[in-house]
Amino acid sequence: MAKKTVRVAVWEYRNAEGKRRLAYFGDSVDLTEDEIVRGDAVDAFGTDEPEVVEPDEDPDTETDSDVVAEPAALPAESVRRPRSTATVEKWVEYAKAVGIPAADIEAMDNKDDIIAAVQLVEATEAAAEVKE
Numbered sequence: 001m002a003k004k005t006v007r008v009a010v011w012e013y014r015n016a017e018g019k020r021r022l023a024y025f026g027d028s029v030d031l032t033e034d035e036i037v038r039g040d041a042v043d044a045f046g047t048d049e050p051e052v053v054e055p056d057e058d059p060d061t062e063t064d065s066d067v068v069a070e071p072a073a074l075p076a077e078s079v080r081r082p083r084s085t086a087t088v089e090k091w092v093e094y095a096k097a098v099g100i101p102a103a104d105i106e107a108m109d110n111k112d113d114i115i116a117a118v119q120l121v122e123a124t125e126a127a128a129e130v131k132e
Contacts, residue, residue: 003029008031008044009025010022016032055061091111095118099121
């Protein structure tokens, strides 16, 4: 019997008595020769040495993937985005704060329409920020 370390999330094997067992990533288990052959066939043991990946470029060099987009500009600090369960009045106030014209808000049938319009404005602002 030889001891092997499991390098997959879960692996089912048979112990020396023939009983089925489960081993989890990182577990060291005693295995028969047949189980070692079966485990090697599915690469259940991997390598004992972790793979070292060298960076391709200078870490001080900034790439496009390193740039994080700033969040969209929020309306005045006194007006916070209301919860979806807030009253229509609060959503109307917030919609005006994000720049939706009052006439457009009045033309909307219900709170869900106002919320959808606000989400559209926020998504548009966020997309514009990302493009810059």
